[in-house]
Amino acid sequence: MLSKTLFITGATSGFGAATARRFARDGWSLIITGRREERLFALANELGALVPVHPLKLDVQDATAVADAIACLPPEFRQVHTLVNNAGLALAPAAMQNVALADLHTMINTNITGVVNVTHALLPRLIETGAGANIINIGSTAGEWPYPGSHVYGASKAFIKQFSYNLRSDLMGTGVRVTDLAPGIAETEFSVVRNSGDQAAADAVYKGTVPLSAVDVAEQIAHIANLPDHININRIEMVPVRQAWGPYAIFRE
Ligand code: NDP
Ligand code: 8X3
Numbered sequence: 001m002l003s004k005t006l007f008i009t010g011a012t013s014g015f016g017a018a019t020a021r022r023f024a025r026d027g028w029s030l031i032i033t034g035r036r037e038e039r040l041f042a043l044a045n046e047l048g049a050l051v052p053v054h055p056l057k058l059d060v061q062d063a064t065a066v067a068d069a070i071a072c073l074p075p076e077f078r079q080v081h082t083l084v085n086n087a088g089l090a091l092a093p094a095a096m097q098n099v100a101l102a103d104l105h106t107m108i109n110t111n112i113t114g115v116v117n118v119t120h121a122l123l124p125r126l127i128e129t130g131a132g133a134n135i136i137n138i139g140s141t142a143g144e145w146p147y148p149g150s151h152v153y154g155a156s157k158a159f160i161k162q163f164s165y166n167l168r169s170d171l172m173g174t175g176v177r178v179t180d181l182a183p184g185i186a187e188t189e190f191s192v193v194r195n196s197g198d199q200a201a202a203d204a205v206y207k208g209t210v211p212l213s214a215v216d217v218a219e220q221i222a223h224i225a226n227l228p229d230h231i232n233i234n235r236i237e238m239v240p241v242r243q244a245w246g247p248y249a250i251f252r253e
Contacts, residue, residue, distance in 0.1 A: 003052070004028050005028065005031065005080050005082075006019075007031040009118055011030075011032035011033060012039040012043065014188030014189055015186070015217045018215050019084060021047065023222065024053075028081075029054075029076070030047060030051060032047075032053060032055050032056070033056040033058040033087070034058070037057050040055045052077070060113075060117055061110055061113060061117070062117075063113075063117045067120075070118075078125060081126075083118065085115045085135065085136070085138060087110065088156075089190070090142075090150075090190065091104075092149075092194075093194050096152075111159070115137060115163065127174045127176060132177075132229040133175060133177065134176070134225050135167065138160070138182075138183070139182035140153075140182050141182055141239060141243075143156075143158040143182060144182065157182070160182075168232065179224050179235065180236075181220060181238070182237045183217050183237075184212065184237070185212065186212035186214065186216070186217060187206045187214075188214050191205040209240070209243075210240055210241070211243075212238065212240050216238070220238060224236070
């Protein structure tokens with residue numbers, strides 16, 4: 001039997017790298033993407049010992065580069081079974097009135113436009129695959145629950161939820177499934193990026209608690225991708241036991 005092919009964005013770190021490793025263990029062929037070439041090729045070398053791997057250095061913000069790369073996939077990688085739209089980032093963890101507009105644009109261009117770019121380019125392939133194909137979009141609890149400093153990041157993940165639902169409606173009858181997988185706090189390089197490389201600030205995010213790990217999220221992705229063809233998970237919100245909601249904020253004089 002031919003192996004299935006996974007296309008995952010943001011495979012150079014965190015959830016993406018853990019997911020690539022998880023699917024390699026199951027014998028899937030991999031198309032792994034990211035901007036950091038050195039990491040991408042290191043992962044391709046590591047996993048290439050197990051399964052066929054096609055590394056694509058790609059900035060998801062660049063619609064033309066995304067479309068060209070997907071149009072030029074080698075024949076043995078063209079039949080994509082599962083797309084995981086994972087590349088994304090948060091920046092500027094401060095009140096919206098105090099952050100740079102450029103950071104807000106970067107989040108929109110990556111977390112929204114990037115997901116649209118990759119999905120649009122791969123849809124014909126996924127529809128061709130038909131029954132059992134998956135689009136798994138990585139949303140976030142931040143797309144559902146507001147908190148200070150989440151501004152555009154949380155809103156971009158709310159987009160992921162509605163985009164996933166709307167895409168399902170368009171794909172009715174094709175057999176292609178769509179899921180919004182929305183994790184809560186998880187320890188990856190996410191917080192280093194969000195805090196502009198400040199490792200101490202990033203460490204403080206996870207101090208004294210037990211966050212999710214990248215492997216926890218990869219396991220959920222593998223679970224969703226391997227469900228029987230007739231099941232669609234619309235949305236999963238997964239959080240560590242130690243994460244729940246806070247009370248309403250009341251401003252008082
Ligand atoms: P990491 O920072 O560890 O990984 C992010 C990945 O996205 C990297 O591989 C990075 O690769 C890639 N990426 C970022 N920008 C671009 C771009 N413009 N083009 C291509 N790739 C890009 O974070 P996580 O693994 O934690 O995050 C993965 C996803 O999960 C994100 O969408 C994030 O919003 C979401 N998420 C994270 C949570 C958490 O607490 N960690 C919780 C809920 C959701 P490179 O820099 O090489 O391009
Ligand atoms: C990332 C999770 O809690 O930092 O999407 O918003 S959180």
